[in-house]
Amino acid sequence: MFVEIVSTGDELLVGEVVNTNASWIAKRLTLMGFTVRRITVVGDSIEEISDVLKNALSRADIVIVTGGLGPTRDDVTREAVARVTGRRLVLHRGVLEELLSRRRCEKEAAERMATVVDGCRIIPNSVGAAPGMVIEYGSKLIICLPGPPHELKPMFSRVEDELKKFSGGTVLVEKRIKVKGLPEICVYGKVSRILEKVPGVYIKTRVLEKGVEVYFLGRREDVERAVRMFDHLM
Amino acid sequence: MFVEIVSTGDELLVGEVVNTNASWIAKRLTLMGFTVRRITVVGDSIEEISDVLKNALSRADIVIVTGGLGPTRDDVTREAVARVTGRRLVLHRGVLEELLSRRRCEKEAAERMATVVDGCRIIPNSVGAAPGMVIEYGSKLIICLPGPPHELKPMFSRVEDELKKFSGGTVLVEKRIKVKGLPEICVYGKVSRILEKVPGVYIKTRVLEKGVEVYFLGRREDVERAVRMFDHLM
Numbered sequence: 001m002f003v004e005i006v007s008t009g010d011e012l013l014v015g016e017v018v019n020t021n022a023s024w025i026a027k028r029l030t031l032m033g034f035t036v037r038r039i040t041v042v043g044d045s046i047e048e049i050s051d052v053l054k055n056a057l058s059r060a061d062i063v064i065v066t067g068g069l070g071p072t073r074d075d076v077t078r079e080a081v082a083r084v085t086g087r088r089l090v091l092h093r094g095v096l097e098e099l100l101s102r103r104r105c106e107k108e109a110a111e112r113m114a115t116v117v118d119g120c121r122i123i124p125n126s127v128g129a130a131p132g133m134v135i136e137y138g139s140k141l142i143i144c145l146p147g148p149p150h151e152l153k154p155m156f157s158r159v160e161d162e163l164k165k166f167s168g169g170t171v172l173v174e175k176r177i178k179v180k181g182l183p184e185i186c187v188y189g190k191v192s193r194i195l196e197k198v199p200g201v202y203i204k205t206r207v208l209e210k211g212v213e214v215y216f217l218g219r220r221e222d223v224e225r226a227v228r229m230f231d232h233l234m
Numbered sequence: 235m236f237v238e239i240v241s242t243g244d245e246l247l248v249g250e251v252v253n254t255n256a257s258w259i260a261k262r263l264t265l266m267g268f269t270v271r272r273i274t275v276v277g278d279s280i281e282e283i284s285d286v287l288k289n290a291l292s293r294a295d296i297v298i299v300t301g302g303l304g305p306t307r308d309d310v311t312r313e314a315v316a317r318v319t320g321r322r323l324v325l326h327r328g329v330l331e332e333l334l335s336r337r338r339c340e341k342e343a344a345e346r347m348a349t350v351v352d353g354c355r356i357i358p359n360s361v362g363a364a365p366g367m368v369i370e371y372g373s374k375l376i377i378c379l380p381g382p383p384h385e386l387k388p389m390f391s392r393v394e395d396e397l398k399k400f401s402g403g404t405v406l407v408e409k410r411i412k413v414k415g416l417p418e419i420c421v422y423g424k425v426s427r428i429l430e431k432v433p434g435v436y437i438k439t440r441v442l443e444k445g446v447e448v449y450f451l452g453r454r455e456d457v458e459r460a461v462r463m464f465d466h467l468m
Contacts (some may be wrong), residue, residue, distance in 0.1 A: 011438050013270045015261025016408075016449055020252055022275070027249025036247045038286075041256070043272035052272075072422040072439060109419035128441060148441045174250075185343035188306040204245050205306060206364060207382045215250055 002058040003029050007040040007050055008067040008077055009147055012041045021066050021152055022067040028156065030217065032163060033170025034062070044068060049080035053142070055145060057084070061140055062166065069130040069146030071109035077144055078133075085137050088118045095131050103130075123158050127151045134159060141166070151185050161227075173220045175227055178217050179234070180211040187212045197233055201226045235275055237263050238290040242283055242301040242311055243381055244468045255300050255379075255386055262390065264451065266397060267404025268296070278302060291318070295374055296400065301381030303364040305343035311378055312349060312367075319371050321352045329356060329365050334409070336363075357392050359416055361385045368393060368453035373407045375400070405455045412468070414445040421446045424467040428460050436459045 005025055011017040019041060026036045042048045049068065068077030079195055082089045096114035100107065113130045116122065123132030123143075124129045128151040135142040143159055145152045179187050184207050191203045191214065201218035203226065214230065216223045239259055245251040253275060260270045271294055276282045283302065290297045302311030316323045330348035334341065347364045350356065357366030357377075362385040369376040373448045377393055413421050418441050425437045425448065435452035437460065448464065450457045 010447065011440055013260060013273065014264040014451060015257045018252060018254055018257040021250045023252040026247060030248040039247065039275035070441065071419040106417065106419055109417065150443045183340065183343065185305040185340055206245055207304065209384045214243065217248060
């Protein structure tokens with residue numbers, strides 16, 4: 001199952017904000033057995049987001065879009081998703097009433113944030129204001145979450161059960177081992193031998209400022225077997 | 235002048251590593267007057283990197299590729315760049331001798347890392363091993379840098395002068411102001427009025443856990459004028 005992440009926001013493109021949302025989501029999806037194929041960062045433009053989303057949907061089963069759901073004029077994720085899916089934007093009365101009753105925002109802002117893609121399922125935002133959306137699009141799923149990490153994280157948890165159904169309940173584990181005093185190519189040589197014998201495991205070497213990190217990912221039994229072999233080879 | 239960043243590495247897609255390289259580069263490029271249009275994270279696959287690079291070159295004047303220059307089999311940026319540009323890969327004698335003389339690596343790893351795109355200019359790597367490459371491709375520029383941040387950062391500095399020539403010597407400044415006790419839409423209302431009067435400045439509001447951050451970016455005189463107006467409006 002392929003997933004792509006589309007991170008929207010000029011603040012990411014000017015380097016003002018590090019894209020921790022994408023890594024956070026990618027880690028969770030990976031441990032649920034999904035393969036994250038691409039992460040694309042794009043600015044606050046309907047044309048740009050539409051183009052990236054359309055391409056992502058041509059490759060992935062699930063596309064997660066972050067950011068651009070707020071009340072300001074440069075929050076245009078709603079418009080882009082509507083354009084790509086050919087759906088209308090509709091005012092969601094329930095969301096509007098909830099936003100106004102919480103007095104978190106003015107009427108204009110509330111109306112903008114309560115405007116959602118027709119037929120979507122609302123992901124409530126109990127921390128901030130803008131709700132998220134789950135849009136079924138043919139056999140594919142588009143999930144829109146707001147950009148602020150403290151809003152995004154609890155909202156992602158609300159769709160995890162749904163995602164688990166897609167992934168068939170796979171659970172992966174990870175393990176990191178640091179190696180000092182050996183060049184990466186030597187460590188990689190040992191890794192290659194393990195990969196031949198435990199093909200189900202994903203192993204990646206990475207050069208750190210001091211030493212090399214070996215990262216194992218896979219089903220628990222595969223990771224344990226691979227780590228035992230690695231310890232034996234070192 | 236449009237720039238795109240292509241970050242390669244499975245470790246980014248599994249969420250094991252946060253893509254700080256892209257933000258770091260994006261910030262530097264932005265302050266040099268470039269517009270970073272997209273950042274794409276892609277796995278260690280020749281096909282995937284080639285596809286992303288080809289598309290990035292169709293939109294941007296400069297494409298910066300990070301990662302995939304090491305000695306292991308999954309370091310395939312060289313191959314992807316060669317494929318997209320239609321160049322051969324050649325063994326660079328000077329780089330090879332330097333790598334071997336520094337005894338940083340075995341012959342096989344050295345030969346792999348000294349294999350570069352024909353006609354490229356080498357960016358020396360005084361911290362680690364794998365050199366970077368600057369490839370002129372028609373009127374465009376492809377810059378390849380290794381993934382480890384402690385190698386990438388000093389190597390980026392080595393190409394900054396060349397990039398400044400492209401950007402015409404523009405220098406931008408930034409300023410952040412935190413606002414408490416006002417919803418984002420109200421802050422944005424004030425920002426809109428400033429944007430009308432100082433069109434050269436880029437201003438972005440962002441919801442924090444407590445309050446709203448307003449980020450100003452532009453030529454010094456524009457930012458100073460915008461900040462004065464903002465203080466006056468608050």
